[in-house]
Amino acid sequence: MSKKLASTAAVAGAVAVAVSAMVTMGITTNGAQAANIKCYGISKAGKNDCAAGPGTTCAGTSKVDYQGNAWSFVDAANCESVSVTTMDGKKLMGSASALKRNMPS
Amino acid sequence: MSADNLAVVDQSLNQHFSRALLDPELSIPTGIVGPDGKSAPKRFGVYRNNVVVSLIEALKDAYPSVFSVLGEKNFVPTARNYIAAYPPKSPMMQEFGDKFAHFLESFSPLKTSPFLVDLAKAERAWLVAYHAADDDIIDPQSLGSVPPDQVMDVTFKKHAAAWIQASQFPLFALYCRRDDDSADIDLTQSQNILISRPGTDVIVRHVGAEDCLFFEQIFAGDTLGIAIGAAMEVEEEFDAANAIGILLQSGCCSMLLQPEI
Numbered sequence: 306m307s308k309k310l311a312s313t314a315a316v317a318g319a320v321a322v323a324v325s326a327m328v329t330m331g332i333t334t335n336g337a338q339a340a341n342i343k344c345y346g347i348s349k350a351g352k353n354d355c356a357a358g359p360g361t362t363c364a365g366t367s368k369v370d371y372q373g374n375a376w377s378f379v380d381a382a383n384c385e386s387v388s389v390t391t392m393d394g395k396k397l398m399g400s401a402s403a404l405k406r407n408m409p410s
Numbered sequence: 411m412s413a414d415n416l417a418v419v420d421q422s423l424n425q426h427f428s429r430a431l432l433d434p435e436l437s438i439p440t441g442i443v444g445p446d447g448k449s450a451p452k453r454f455g456v457y458r459n460n461v462v463v464s465l466i467e468a469l470k471d472a473y474p475s476v477f478s479v480l481g482e483k484n485f486v487p488t489a490r491n492y493i494a495a496y497p498p499k500s501p502m503m504q505e506f507g508d509k510f511a512h513f514l515e516s517f518s519p520l521k522t523s524p525f526l527v528d529l530a531k532a533e534r535a536w537l538v539a540y541h542a543a544d545d546d547i548i549d550p551q552s553l554g555s556v557p558p559d560q561v562m563d564v565t566f567k568k569h570a571a572a573w574i575q576a577s578q579f580p581l582f583a584l585y586c587r588r589d590d591d592s593a594d595i596d597l598t599q600s601q602n603i604l605i606s607r608p609g610t611d612v613i614v615r616h617v618g619a620e621d622c623l624f625f626e627q628i629f630a631g632d633t634l635g636i637a638i639g640a641a642m643e644v645e646e647e648f649d650a651a652n653a654i655g656i657l658l659q660s661g662c663c664s665m666l667l668q669p670e671i
Binding site: 323325 | 635653654
């Protein structure tokens with residue numbers, strides 16, 4: 306195939322139009338990422354979300370309440386402001402990375 | 411019996427066992443006994459059936475649109491043939507079924523439906539995209555900040571989840587069968603798809619022939635100037651701004667490589 310080149314002006318113009326359209330729509334790297342993130346440590350036992358696919362059954366497999374390495378999908382802006390109150394009245398905060406607390410023994 | 415001999419017996423039992431699981435014509439492996447110590451062919455039969463049925467279910471889960479097009483009646487025998495030809499090789503079930511498109515290509519009962527091959531490839535790409543590693547995606551601002559005289563030479567790195575597929579069949583409509591099986595599909599149409607996963611959700615979109623060519627070039631590592639030029643060769647009115655917009659919005663590229671200054 307011949308490697309024909311579009312003109313510099315045309316390419317630069319197209320980039321400018323495309324980028325300004327994205328900016329107008331408020332799409333930046335963060336905006337294009339799905340608004341939901343994995344939020345760790347806030348799932349009740351057996352209520353964690355999971356990536357699916359044939360033969361996978363890991364959704365709902367966390368063993369204890371608020372297990373540190375189990376996650377739920379929540380809005381990115383909210384994860385670290387989510388708090389849950391345990392049976393003994395302790396307040397636990399969500400985390401965007403896996404935690405070591407409340408691991409099943 | 412020495413440990414060496416035991417290992418040999420184990421290996422031959424394993425081979426016979428796994429072959430007999432997928433071939434009902436084979437005899438029950440020696441050593442399969444019930445609590446009474448007698449050979450237990452019926453118990454083995456139940457187990458064999460469970461294995462095959464669960465693999466058919468897994469294939470159905472991985473290829474919901476192929477299943478929708480074929481229906482239970484045609485899908486199940488197709489799946490049985492596939493399982494016998496390509497039994498699972500990995501303990502990770504999401505990898506099972508990876509040769510399905512290849513298998514359909516040469517499966518003679520379905521020779522009259524060649525569009526199933528493209529559809530199976532697309533559904534596989536969806537699953538691969540779903541399980542692909544997280545990756546950075548391009549920030550529109552960083553492309554916007556490249557000086558105009560260098561923008562031609564910009565190249566991109568394809569995101570691990572991204573996939574472009576040209577098809578002479580209505581691939582997007584066929585893919586959508588997984589969500590809606592009531593729509594009529596005109597098999598004379600040609601549709602191409604772009605798959606990406608900017609965050610945690612897989613996005614499948616319908617792209618035109620010239621956009622498809624553009625993304626093929628971009629994913630192959632060609633410069634923006636070459637990709638736009640190639641698309642313009644097939645369609646003089648190629649809307650480059652729209653194609654770059656799709657590139658930015660879909661999150662199909664993980665990196666912007668600055669040209670040398």
